Amino acid sequence: MELIDIWHFILSELLLNNGGDELVSRQELTRLLTQSEDKQIIEFDGRQFELRQLDLVSKLELLIGLSAARRIDLAVFASIMVDCEIEWTELYCQYVGKNVLNFFRQDHGYKEGSYQKIWQGREDNEYLVEILAVLDPAAPDFKDNVYAELTRYYPD
Numbered sequence: 001m002e003l004i005d006i007w008h009f010i011l012s013e014l015l016l017n018n019g020g021d022e023l024v025s026r027q028e029l030t031r032l033l034t035q036s037e038d039k040q041i042i043e044f045d046g047r048q049f050e051l052r053q054l055d056l057v058s059k060l061e062l063l064i065g066l067s068a069a070r071r072i073d074l075a076v077f078a079s080i081m082v083d084c085e086i087e088w089t090e091l092y093c094q095y096v097g098k099n100v101l102n103f104f105r106q107d108h109g110y111k112e113g114s115y116q117k118i119w120q121g122r123e124d125n126e127y128l129v130e131i132l133a134v135l136d137p138a139a140p141d142f143k144d145n146v147y148a149e150l151t152r153y154y155p156d
Helices: 002-017 022-036 056-068 074-083 088-107 124-134 142-153
Strands: 041-044 047-050
Touching: 002 022, 002 074, 002 088, 022 074, 041 056, 056 074, 088 124, 088 142, 124 142
Parallel strands: none
Antiparallel strands: 041 047
């Protein structure tokens, strides 16, 4: 889940850098993804870092340093995903799922304190994992389907 949060911050930074323009941000994301393919050496702070030689913690530290310098390097992020055995499709599913769950929580009283995070003895996140496992992420109404399934399980 932490990688999902990091991805959220990367996307937010892209939007901020592009004045909130989604089209320009999408184009920038595509450029960064293309640029990151097969990239193995990262230059930062006067040093070169070879991703293949870094362990997961070192990659996370490099990502933190780059972020503090307001640099986005998707090669580092992609390398961390490989270490965590997460594919891009899974990242997408979890990102959309978490986003939908956050909207669902808000719609059901999270700010007011009336939202129930435990449903029949299980956390809402557990239901989300099960829901994501059976839905088709390629469906055009994927996020709507996630929301509908959450609604189906949420206690009245």
